[in-house]
Amino acid sequence: xxxxxxxxxxxxxxxxxxxxxxxxxxxxxxxxxxxxxxxxxxxxxxxxxxxxxxxxxxxxxxxxxxxxxxxxxxxxxxxxxxxxxxxxxxxxxxxxxxxxxxxxxxxxxxxxxxxxxxxxxxxxxxxxxxxxxxxxxxxxxxxxxxxxxxxxxxxxxxxxxxxxxxxxxxxxxxxxxxxxxxxxxxxxxxxxxxxxxxxxxxxxxxxxxxxxxxxxxxxxxxxxxxxxxxxxxxxxxxxxxxxxxxxxxxxxxxxxxxxxxxxxxxxxxxxxxxxxxxxxxxxxxxxxxxxxxxxxxxxxxxxxxxxxxxxxxxxxxxxxxxxxxx
Amino acid sequence: xxxxxxxxxxxxxxxxxxxxxxxxxxxxxxxxxxxxxxxxxxxxxxxxxxxxxxxxxxxxxxxxxxxxxxxxxxxxxxxxxxxxxxxxxxxxxxxxxxxxxxxxxxxxxxxxxxxxxxxxxxxxxxxxxxxxxxxxxxxxxxxxxxxxxxxxxxxxxxxxxxxxxxxxxxxxxxxxxxxxxxxxxxxxxxxxxxxxxxxxxxxxxxxxxxxxxxxxxxxxxxxxxxxxxxxxxxxxxxxxxxxxxxxxxxxxxxxxxxxxxxxxxxxxxxxxxxxxxxxxxxxxxxxxxxxxxxxxxxxxxxxxxxxxxxxxxxxxx
Numbered sequence: 001x002x003x004x005x006x007x008x009x010x011x012x013x014x015x016x017x018x019x020x021x022x023x024x025x026x027x028x029x030x031x032x033x034x035x036x037x038x039x040x041x042x043x044x045x046x047x048x049x050x051x052x053x054x055x056x057x058x059x060x061x062x063x064x065x066x067x068x069x070x071x072x073x074x075x076x077x078x079x080x081x082x083x084x085x086x087x088x089x090x091x092x093x094x095x096x097x098x099x100x101x102x103x104x105x106x107x108x109x110x111x112x113x114x115x116x117x118x119x120x121x122x123x124x125x126x127x128x129x130x131x132x133x134x135x136x137x138x139x140x141x142x143x144x145x146x147x148x149x150x151x152x153x154x155x156x157x158x159x160x161x162x163x164x165x166x167x168x169x170x171x172x173x174x175x176x177x178x179x180x181x182x183x184x185x186x187x188x189x190x191x192x193x194x195x196x197x198x199x200x201x202x203x204x205x206x207x208x209x210x211x212x213x214x215x216x217x218x219x220x221x222x223x224x225x226x227x228x229x230x231x232x233x234x235x236x237x238x239x240x241x242x243x244x245x246x247x248x249x250x251x252x253x254x255x256x257x258x259x260x261x262x263x264x265x266x267x268x269x270x271x272x273x274x275x276x277x278x279x280x281x282x283x284x285x286x287x288x289x290x291x292x293x294x295x296x297x298x299x300x301x302x303x304x305x306x307x308x309x310x311x312x313x314x315x316x317x318x319x320x321x322x323x324x325x326x
Numbered sequence: 327x328x329x330x331x332x333x334x335x336x337x338x339x340x341x342x343x344x345x346x347x348x349x350x351x352x353x354x355x356x357x358x359x360x361x362x363x364x365x366x367x368x369x370x371x372x373x374x375x376x377x378x379x380x381x382x383x384x385x386x387x388x389x390x391x392x393x394x395x396x397x398x399x400x401x402x403x404x405x406x407x408x409x410x411x412x413x414x415x416x417x418x419x420x421x422x423x424x425x426x427x428x429x430x431x432x433x434x435x436x437x438x439x440x441x442x443x444x445x446x447x448x449x450x451x452x453x454x455x456x457x458x459x460x461x462x463x464x465x466x467x468x469x470x471x472x473x474x475x476x477x478x479x480x481x482x483x484x485x486x487x488x489x490x491x492x493x494x495x496x497x498x499x500x501x502x503x504x505x506x507x508x509x510x511x512x513x514x515x516x517x518x519x520x521x522x523x524x525x526x527x528x529x530x531x532x533x534x535x536x537x538x539x540x541x542x543x544x545x546x547x548x549x550x551x552x553x554x555x556x557x558x559x560x561x562x563x564x565x566x567x568x569x570x571x572x573x574x575x576x577x578x579x580x581x582x583x584x585x586x587x588x589x590x591x592x593x594x595x596x597x598x599x600x601x602x603x604x605x606x607x608x609x610x611x612x613x614x615x616x617x618x619x620x621x622x623x624x625x626x627x628x629x630x631x632x633x634x635x636x637x638x639x640x641x642x643x
Contacts, residue, residue, distance in 0.1 A: 059543055089546035097544075102537040107559050107634055116555075117545040152635040168545065 006032035007208045008056070008093075008176045013068035013078075015048070015055050021282045025051045025064075027232040030308075033176060033208040038199075040211045040223035040240070042255070046278060048232040049212045050098075053178045056210075057095055058085040073175060091121040094169040098181040100162035104153040110137070110164050111149035114171060121172045136167040140197050159190035163197060170201055177201075178210045183218060195222055216259050220244060228252045231289040232281055238313040246324035248315035250294050288318065334627065338620045345616040346398075346609075350391050353605045360407075360605055394609075403613070404606030408599070413610040416595060421614070423493055423591035424580055426503075430511035431576060432569075435518035440558075440565060442519075443526025447534060448553055458523060465520030470579055474513045474586035481509060491588040506587075514583045518572050525568045529561035536560070563634050570626030577615055 015026040026048040033039045041049050054060045056070050058077060070077040072093055077085065089095075097103040104113060114136055115129035124132060130149065137145035140163040153161055162182060169177055179198060183191035199222060202209050211223055219226055219240065226243045228236040228251065236249040247253045257272040276293035279285070288294070291301040296319040308314040313323045354360075361377045362369060378384050382393060397404065403413040446458040482490035488509050496503040533539060534557050542556040581593030588594075592611060599607035631637055 057544060059540065086546045086548065089544055091546060095544045097537060097541060099537055103541045105538040105542070105556050105560070106636060107563075108556070109635075116542075116547065116551075120546055120551075154636050165541070168541070 004034050006034050007073055008033045008210070009069075009071040010052075010056065011069040011071075013052060013055060013070065014066070015051050015060065016065045017063055018065055019063065024281045024284050025232055026055065027284065028307075029068075029227075029229070029232075029234050031210075031227050031234075031237070033210055035175070035208050036202055036206045037225070038202060038209040038211055038223045040213060040219040040226045041229060042213060042216065042219055042226060043229035044214055044255075044278065047229045049214075049229060050180050052229075053095065053180050053210065053212055056178060057089055057093060058082075059089075059095075087121075090117045090168075090174075091172040092175045094172070094174040094177055096162070096165050096169045096177065096179040096182045099185050100158050100165055101185065103165055104161055106153055109150055109152055110156070114149070114164065114168050117168055117171045132171070133167075136171055137164070139201075140164070140167045140170075141193065142167070157190075159186055159193060162186060162190075162194050166194070166197055166201070170205065170207065173205055174207060176208045176210065178212070180212045181214070182211070184213070184215070191218070198222070216256065228255070231279055233289060234308055234316060235290065236313075236315045236317075237308055242313045242324055246313075246321060248310070248313060248320040248323065249290075249317045250296055250319075251290050252315075253321075288316075290317075331628075334624055338624060341620055342613075342617060346395070346613055347391065349609050349612045349616075350394060351387065353608055354387065356603070356605075360603070398613075403610040406599075406604055406607045408602045408604045408607070413606050416607065417592075417610055417614055420590060420592050420595045422495070423589050424584070424593065426496070426507060427510055427514060427580055427583065427589065427591060428576055430507050431515035431518065431579075432573075434511050434515035435522050436569070438515075439519040439522025440526050443523040443565075444530055444553065444558060446523070446527040447530030448549075450531065455527075458527070462520040462523045465516045465523075468516065470513055470517070470582045471586060473516060474509070474583060477509050477513060478586075491586075493589045493591075510583050510587045510589060513586065514576065514579050517579070518569075518576060521568060521572055522565060526561060526565050529564040530557055533557035533560045559633070563630065566626060566629050566633060570623060573622045573626075574619060577619065 009032050011030045013026055013029045014024070017023040017025060029048070029052055031039060031041075041052065043049055051060065051064075055064070055066050056077070058066075058080070060066065066078060068078060072088060075088075077088065077093075080088075104110070111130060111133050114133040115124070115126070118124045118129040118132055119126075122129075122132075134145045134149050137148055142148050142160055142163050148156070148160075153164070156164065162185075166179075166182070169179075177198075182198065183194050186194060195218065198209060198211070201207055211218070213219060223240050225239050226237070227234055228243070228249065230251045236243065236247065236252045238248075243252065244256065247256055251274070254272065254274040258274065260271055274293055279289050279292065286305055287303055288297070288301045288306050291297040294301065298318075300318045304318070306316045306318050308316045310320075310323055315321075359374075360381070361374045361383055365373055365377055382390055385393075394404070401414060403417070405411065406413055406416060409416070442458040442462065446455040449455050478490045481487045489506050490509075492506060494502045494506055530553075534553070536557075538560075539552060539557050542552045547555070580591065581596060583589070584591045584593035585597065592615065595607065596611045596615075598604070599611060
């Protein structure tokens with residue numbers, strides 16, 4: 001693994017939504033990302049991936065209670081003031097959202113939405129910002145950027161819009177880019193193009209990327225390391241190769257077994273599913289939250305909470321598969 | 327865009343013709359005899375017949391209408407039976423008063439309504455929202471004439487800040503003109519302000535929870551840029567629609583308000599004309615009002631395309 005200092009270091013991040021029924025959306029998530037590295041955060045819907053990313057940017061609603069530490073280049077963001085966070089958002093730390101059809105403002109030109117962030121953080125004048133916007137649109141692979149810059153979002157396809165969102169996100173050369181399901185809403189053919197853009201940006205600009213996705217194909221294609229989450233908790237953390245070759249946590253194994261592989265029909269002609277349901281996150285369990293769905297669960301699993309452990313390939317499980325040899 | 331504009335202008339023309347026919351026929355269906363109203367004291371059958379012949383009242387109604395249109399096109403809307411002066415002159419005298427009243431009411435309603443609506447949405451669940459919503463509900467529930475009387479009692483009699491009635495032309499004394507417009511504009515604008523406030527609040531609540539507002543916040547924009555530049559810009563579509571629909575109310579509200587504050591505007595002209603069976607005047611005033619209404623609607627439609635590029639008309643896709 002890369003030995004340089006991580007640009008983003010998240011430690012024991014916990015998010016609780018207090019209300020009539022308190023929800024523990026994220027519970028003890030830790031990860032590091034280094035420059036030029038792609039960390040994939042995977043898990044099924046509702047496992048706390050998106051809440052984690054919004055918590056890192058400090059964009060959660062007031063009702064959310066966030067604890068833990070978020071260090072960006074050594075600066076603590078958790079508990080920072082709104083003004084400090086605003087100075088970081090869009091410049092050192094930026095985000096690409098899931099839904100390109102709605103994440104751009106329909107009544108403002110593409111150019112206005114790109115230049116806005118340049119003028120805010122880099123204090124560019126109107127004309128310089130516009131020139132830079134054209135460059136950025138061309139950088140993310142939008143044809144005829146000089147014309148597109150004056151168009152409105154509804155005049156662009158979904159893939160093009162997502163490229164605009166990416167252009168906005170990388171406008172100020174962020175140290176860290178968080179991409180929350182950037183390709184989920186797109187056609188498969190368009191997906192590859194958008195992923196290539198993200199990939200080339202990280203090699204060219206050295207951006208650290210946190211890629212949030214439930215698509216294991218995307219993970220295998222793009223990521224260096226993977227953090228798997230289940231019900232708000234981290235369950236496994238390893239390099240992509242290790243994780244795909246020898247998953248240690250029963251949940252990750254189930255997740256991988258549920259992916260169809262062309263040319264290799266699953267045994268019995270059916271894809272394997274994980275039995276049972278994701279638990280409600282309304283109480284903070286002092287045990288393994290996957291235990292009710294796990295074939296290996298015993299008494300220990302239902303009485304004590306496992307934490308991420310291992311040499312390099314970490315798993316939060318009382319009965320993990322042994323670590324593969326490097 | 328040009329084609330759209332031409333088509334809309336054509337439609338407006340047709341509407342105007344239909345309105346003029348309805349008014350023309352309607353006025354003639356009103357109880358009472360025009361000739362008798364014109365004749366005054368002189369009510370001998372011969373005198374009435376002479377008047378009918380003079381004004382062409384014996385002719386077929388279609389012929390009368392054609393003559394009316396022919397004259398109207400040259401700017402001659404007839405002569406007031408009450409004053410004997412041209413209808414057009416009376417209208418042009420009254421028009422600035424009503425326009426000024428409508429403009430200030432609109433300004434009052436837009437500034438107060440949008441401002442309070444934005445505050446109520448941004449400070450959702452806080453005392454500010456509660457206060458704004460309560461005031462808006464009051465504004466909606468209170469009738470014009472009552473509010474007018476209360477304001478006169480409060481700010482013209484108990485606390486003599488503003489005159490209770492009367493009008494001074496802007497050209498004569500601008501300061502006095504504005505002073506006299508304050509109370510009428512508040513009275514006429516209050517109901518509209520309340521409607522605008524409620525619509526702005528609802529539209530802003532929707533905009534503020536939209537994905538693009540989250541994107542704007544993720545760019546590190548200030549709350550003001552997020553609220554004003556992104557959320558409000560989208561909410562204005564709804565607000566402009568409501569304004570367009572409510573401007574008709576403003577015109578009819580002006581009639582009441584002008585009566586209360588004794589302003590020599592359109593409303594007063596119309597009421598006086600109806601009560602004295604001054605048919606030419608009624609026709610002229612209604613025709614002018616209809617034209618104003620049509621123009622306002624056209625403007626609102628054109629405003630949409632300025633605010634919302636998705637309905638920009640005839641533009642290249």
